[in-house]
Amino acid sequence: MPSLAEIFAVFFKIGMFTFGGGGVMIAWIQDELVRKKKWLKDEDFLYFYAIAQCTPGIIAINVATMVGYTLRKKAGAIVSTIAVILPSIMVILLIASLLPDITTNVTIMHAFNGIRASVVAIITNVAVNMLINNVKDWRGRSIFALAFLLLIIFAISPVTTVIFGCAAGISAQKIPVGKKEKI
Amino acid sequence: MIYWQLFYEFLTIGLVAIGGGLVTIPFLADLSEKFGWFSLDELTDIIAISEITPGTIGINVATFAGFKTGGIIGGIIATLGLALPAFIILLFFSNFILRYKSNPTFQSILFGIRPAAIALILYAGLVIAKLSLTEWKTQLLSLILLILSFIIKKSPIFYIAISAIAGIIFEM
Numbered sequence: 001m002p003s004l005a006e007i008f009a010v011f012f013k014i015g016m017f018t019f020g021g022g023g024v025m026i027a028w029i030q031d032e033l034v035r036k037k038k039w040l041k042d043e044d045f046l047y048f049y050a051i052a053q054c055t056p057g058i059i060a061i062n063v064a065t066m067v068g069y070t071l072r073k074k075a076g077a078i079v080s081t082i083a084v085i086l087p088s089i090m091v092i093l094l095i096a097s098l099l100p101d102i103t104t105n106v107t108i109m110h111a112f113n114g115i116r117a118s119v120v121a122i123i124t125n126v127a128v129n130m131l132i133n134n135v136k137d138w139r140g141r142s143i144f145a146l147a148f149l150l151l152i153i154f155a156i157s158p159v160t161t162v163i164f165g166c167a168a169g170i171s172a173q174k175i176p177v178g179k180k181e182k183i
Numbered sequence: 184m185i186y187w188q189l190f191y192e193f194l195t196i197g198l199v200a201i202g203g204g205l206v207t208i209p210f211l212a213d214l215s216e217k218f219g220w221f222s223l224d225e226l227t228d229i230i231a232i233s234e235i236t237p238g239t240i241g242i243n244v245a246t247f248a249g250f251k252t253g254g255i256i257g258g259i260i261a262t263l264g265l266a267l268p269a270f271i272i273l274l275f276f277s278n279f280i281l282r283y284k285s286n287p288t289f290q291s292i293l294f295g296i297r298p299a300a301i302a303l304i305l306y307a308g309l310v311i312a313k314l315s316l317t318e319w320k321t322q323l324l325s326l327i328l329l330i331l332s333f334i335i336k337k338s339p340i341f342y343i344a345i346s347a348i349a350g351i352i353f354e355m
Contacts, residue, residue: 023304023311031339047300050296055201055269061269077277085266088246089259089262092232092236093246096250110350117349121332124329131305144301161299165292166296171295
């Protein structure tokens with residue numbers, strides 16, 4: 001069980017190095033907490049992500065709160081939430097007075113456009129790896145394919161997607177499969 | 184009092200904005216019209232700045248808008264107001280999840296939620312690609328980084344650093 005100081009350090013680092021918005025923060029949380037520190041499993045991480053979509057607020061912050069709670073209950077949740085928000089508050093307050101210089105600086109804008117390209121790659125990599133590692137049977141894969149099609153074709157909302165997942169999960173469990181599997 | 188009003192307005196946004204940081208933006212545009220705390224032009228600048236600074240866009244925009252309105256304390260108060268409703272709701276949800284994790288119906292729901300959540304992550308990548316990869320240089324860089332990410336498994340900061348350097352060298 002990690003200490004509060006360790007939780008603070010990890011989430012502060014994630015908050016500090018998230019460039020390009022919440023999607024990248026999701027990738028960071030997965031990389032640090034699931035892959036490196038093994039405080040969490042991919043499956044826990046995924047339902048936190050689903051719940052974060054359906055609750056108010058910033059998705060990545062919501063995931064951080066739930067991870068903190070799982071690790072060290074209320075104290076963990078408070079520490080993880082504050083730690084992940086703190087770097088951006090500090091940086092924004094610091095640069096607030098420099099605003100015009102930053103948006104007109106050509107080099108910074110070039111760097112930023114490059115970063116956008118990596119944001120897409122990072123998010124896609126996380127999604128594909130999770131699909132390979134966590135959704136191993138055809139029922140789960142079908143739910144993924146259907147949800148993705150509904151998103152592309154009808155641009156359904158995240159809340160609708162999660163509700164679809166719940167309904168599909170309940171129906172899928174009624175379909176008999178060859179061997180009994182562990183979920 | 185301005186601080187109290189800032190806190191109240193951002194608390195309201197934090198309570199109703201379901202779907203993430205970008206959802207807060209139309210609400211902020213409303214704030215701009217309603218109170219004139221910041222102009223719509225300033226809001227556009229705030230969003231651009233938020234994308235190149237660390238953190239999530241929703242939190243950054245709140246900090247910046249609060250700062251414009253009430254200085255450093257305003258920035259902190261607006262951010263806390265935005266984050267508080269979700270925090271309280273999620274404390275309840277987390278407790279609920281830990282308690283019912285082994286319930287069979289809950290397990291079935293999770294069985295379906297997992298692939299749906301992955302679909303959402305992949306779709307988020309697609310939406311960002313459509314919005315931001317508008318020229319061939321960034322499209323190519325993104326493709327190279329994606330292939331690279333499956334071959335050499337490095338942490339996200341590695342790809343962010345490479346892409347920032349590539350962006351400067353190739354003037355993206």
